[in-house]
Amino acid sequence: MLPHIFRYEISPHVWVCLECDGILHSSQSDFQKIEVVHSLDFGKMLVLDGVINLTERDEFVYHEMLAHVPLFSHPDPQQILIVGGGDGGAAREVVKHKGIKKIQLVEIDGEVISVSKRYFPSLARALDHPQVNVLVMDALRYLKDTEETFDVILIDSTDPVIEQSGGLFTVSFYKDCLNALTEKGILAAQVGDIGFETNLVLGVFSKLKTVFPVARIYCAPVPSYTMVPYGFAFCSKTIQPEMATPSRFDKSFQTRYYNPQIHQAAFALPEHLREDFEN
Amino acid sequence: MLPHIFRYEISPHVWVCLECDGILHSSQSDFQKIEVVHSLDFGKMLVLDGVINLTERDEFVYHEMLAHVPLFSHPDPQQILIVGGGDGGAAREVVKHKGIKKIQLVEIDGEVISVSKRYFPSLARALDHPQVNVLVMDALRYLKDTEETFDVILIDSTDPVIEQSGGLFTVSFYKDCLNALTEKGILAAQVGDIGFETNLVLGVFSKLKTVFPVARIYCAPVPSYTMVPYGFAFCSKTIQPEMATPSRFDKSFQTRYYNPQIHQAAFALPEHLREDFEN
Numbered sequence: 001m002l003p004h005i006f007r008y009e010i011s012p013h014v015w016v017c018l019e020c021d022g023i024l025h026s027s028q029s030d031f032q033k034i035e036v037v038h039s040l041d042f043g044k045m046l047v048l049d050g051v052i053n054l055t056e057r058d059e060f061v062y063h064e065m066l067a068h069v070p071l072f073s074h075p076d077p078q079q080i081l082i083v084g085g086g087d088g089g090a091a092r093e094v095v096k097h098k099g100i101k102k103i104q105l106v107e108i109d110g111e112v113i114s115v116s117k118r119y120f121p122s123l124a125r126a127l128d129h130p131q132v133n134v135l136v137m138d139a140l141r142y143l144k145d146t147e148e149t150f151d152v153i154l155i156d157s158t159d160p161v162i163e164q165s166g167g168l169f170t171v172s173f174y175k176d177c178l179n180a181l182t183e184k185g186i187l188a189a190q191v192g193d194i195g196f197e198t199n200l201v202l203g204v205f206s207k208l209k210t211v212f213p214v215a216r217i218y219c220a221p222v223p224s225y226t227m228v229p230y231g232f233a234f235c236s237k238t239i240q241p242e243m244a245t246p247s248r249f250d251k252s253f254q255t256r257y258y259n260p261q262i263h264q265a266a267f268a269l270p271e272h273l274r275e276d277f278e279n
Numbered sequence: 280m281l282p283h284i285f286r287y288e289i290s291p292h293v294w295v296c297l298e299c300d301g302i303l304h305s306s307q308s309d310f311q312k313i314e315v316v317h318s319l320d321f322g323k324m325l326v327l328d329g330v331i332n333l334t335e336r337d338e339f340v341y342h343e344m345l346a347h348v349p350l351f352s353h354p355d356p357q358q359i360l361i362v363g364g365g366d367g368g369a370a371r372e373v374v375k376h377k378g379i380k381k382i383q384l385v386e387i388d389g390e391v392i393s394v395s396k397r398y399f400p401s402l403a404r405a406l407d408h409p410q411v412n413v414l415v416m417d418a419l420r421y422l423k424d425t426e427e428t429f430d431v432i433l434i435d436s437t438d439p440v441i442e443q444s445g446g447l448f449t450v451s452f453y454k455d456c457l458n459a460l461t462e463k464g465i466l467a468a469q470v471g472d473i474g475f476e477t478n479l480v481l482g483v484f485s486k487l488k489t490v491f492p493v494a495r496i497y498c499a500p501v502p503s504y505t506m507v508p509y510g511f512a513f514c515s516k517t518i519q520p521e522m523a524t525p526s527r528f529d530k531s532f533q534t535r536y537y538n539p540q541i542h543q544a545a546f547a548l549p550e551h552l553r554e555d556f557e558n
Contacts, residue, residue, distance in 0.1 A: 013298035013319035016289075016506070040292035061549075195500070221474070227295070227502035256551045265544030270340070272535045 006037055006045070008052060010227050011196045018042055024119060029111035032158075036119045042224055044119060046087060048112070048158055055224040059089050059123070062190070063156075064258040065220040065232060065266065067093035070152045070188040072263060073234070073241045077151040080104070081180065083139040083168065085156035086112035092126035094154070096253040103132045104148070110136040140167045143176040151182050155189035169204050174211040178237070187212070187235040194219065194273060195228035202276055208235050216241055217277045218266035220257065234267075241267055285316055285324070287331060289506050290475045297321055303398060308390035311437075315398045321503055323398060325366060327391070327437055334503040338368050338402070341469070342435075343537040344499040344511060344545065346372035349431045349467040351542060352513070352520045356430040359383070360459065362418040362447065364435035365391035371405035373433070375532040382411045383427070389415040419446045422455040430461050434468035448483050453490040457516070466491070466514040473498065473552060474507035481555055487514050495520055496556045497545035499536065513546075520546055 006018045018039040025036035035047040043056030054062065067090050071077050078101040082090050086107035094103050105127070107113060113134065116124040127134050135142065155177075157168045167173055177187050189208075192201045194217065201217075209215040212235035219229035234241045242264065269277055285297045297318040304315040314326040322335030333341065346369050350356050357380040361369050365386035373382050384406065386392060392413065395403040406413050414421065434456075436447045446452055456466050468487075471480045473496065480496075488494040491514035498508035513520045521543065548556055 010295075010502075011320045014321070015296050017294050017296060019292035041290045042293070195502070221500070221507045223289075223474070223506035227506045228500045229508070254550075257549045259547075259550045259553070261547035262549055265547035268538075268540035268544035270536045270541055271533075271538045274538070 006039060006047075006052075010193075014196075014227075016227070018045075025115055027111065027115070029109050031109045031111075034109075034111055034115050036115060045224070046112075046116065046120065051159065052224045053158065054087055054089060054120075054123075056120075058222050058224050061220050061257045062222045062225075062230070063089035063093050063123075064255050065218070066090055066154055066156060066188055066190060068255065068258040069218060069232070069234060069241060069263055069266065070154070070186040071097050072260075073236075073239055074151055074184060074186050078102070079148070079150045079182075081106070081150040081153045083143075083153065083155045083157060084108070085154065086110075087116040087120055088113075088124035088126045089120075090154050090156045091129065091132050092123055095126055095129045095131055098252065100131055103129075104135065104150070105132060106135045106137060106139040106142045108136070108138050140173055140176075143173065143180055146180060148180065149182050149185070150180055151185055153177050153181060153185070153187040155187065157190070159192060169207070171207045171210060174208055174235075178211055181237060183237060184239055185237060186239055187233075189233045189235075191217070191231045191233045193226040193228065194231040194277075196226060198273070198276065201231050205233060205277060208233050211235075213237055214240060216267060217269060217273075219269075220262075220266055232266075285318060285326075285331075289472075293475075293506075295506070297324075304394055306390065306394070308388050310388045310390075313388075313390055313394050315394060324503070325391075325395065325399065330438065331503045332437065333366055333368060333399075333402075335399075337501050337503050340499050340536045341501045341504075341509070342368035342372050342402075343534050344497070345369055345433055345435060345467055345469060347534065347537040348497060348511070348513060348520060348542055348545065349433065349465040350376050351539075352515075352518055353430055353463060353465050357381070358427070358429045358431075358461075360385070360429040360432045362422075362432065362434045362436060363387070364433065365389075366395040366399055367392075367403035367405045368399075369433050369435045370408065370411050371402055374405055374408045374410055377531065379410055382408075383414065383429070384411055385414045385416060385418040385421045387415070387417050419452055419455075422452065422459055425459060427459065428461050428464070429459055430464055432456050432460060432464070432466040434466065436469070438471060448486070450486045450489060453487055453514075457490050460516060462516060463518055464516060465518055466512075468512045468514075470496070470510045470512045472505040472507065473510040473556075475505060477552070477555065480510050484512060484556060487512050490514075492516055493519060495546060496548060496552075498548075499541075499545055511545075
């Protein structure tokens, strides 16, 4: 049966409908239902437990902003950890940076990786890059046990409401991340819709603030997630997101969304959200 | 009959549904069908010919960005023209500025004004402000004939696809606007959805560029219009939107969306749109 209309909720009485013409894949992994659906205007979509995880139309916005904002804020990022990100989109952006020595990717669900390799090869190809080391295991356990340290940690998880990601939105996990960061280390994470789910995001952000000396919110429009700019957190021990060395953005690689102006602009919060997120 | 669901299109195969519980008003003026619909999550909505013109939830974003970006870019705005804006939202923002001597508002449809006074008094109240002079006539004719000049012109019209607004999106009209601007004059206009209707907006923008020495695009999220930041044009004879005097934003009045950081950030275009709009 084809899902003629894929529907996702923005708020209790607002939803978006995408016309679709086929389910390309549907399976149940040990962790979640994995589907690949083809929509007419957003292209192929990876859907996890009924929630859009990425679409061909706008995944570049999400992955570029998750990766390049922290990477261009760090003076010399070499060791990178990606939590989740089994589709390969975040890794694809990280490998573009010069000077990267190792990218450790820890994805809990191996089936996300194999489905992505089949249906999203332009993303998943990065997982075969020689710098990328893929580990299929629970990142909670990985970070508890690892003795490695990282310059940048990217949390590319599903939403906090989804069961197997719940542990990734706790103070305990954030402390393990902090401990695994080098002195100039930066963590970036997707935190949700700051316009329609402000309280949910504030809850996540308040936990980050109890752990990280620097905690900031930045935004980018990802229409397949929501109708207003989507929120990311930028956290560090000392570094602020205002780029220390803008010259590092040297156009040695192409981007479709990110540029230095967007980097700065993404941190400008509307007046009605500043009080919530800047105190 | 109640429209349980109000639906608006984002692109041919994507639409948004708003759950509604009542039509508060419905009439046919000489120019358009005017409705006031109550939606559960966006509050009261002014709907013109079936298209959302404003909602209680997000009109502040639209009106603050239309008005404050040009007004804070001008060193001393005194004479202001609002084209359209019969709901009063743009005027409400303009009257907040110190030093304003006169606001000339030219709305083609008197019924929009009377409906707004009844259903959106917090906006329409500004139309009774002593500085505001309301004229019910076609702004095309007004600008052809007027000998007055203005420091700032705000074009707060319906979309170019709507018949009676078509004339407001022509080179001829833009030339009349240019002629009515003082030497440091600025025009701001809503130009549409630069993400899902890029070509439509490029068409409008290319006309503005043939007339105005300075033409720039800026954006703000208005979810009741579209799912990505909505586009405005900033045009002038000489002035650039980077604020000459940020100190003028002196917090003598409150805003909910606009602030100086948002002012700057709104002009940052994503890499994939820069080529289109910055050449």
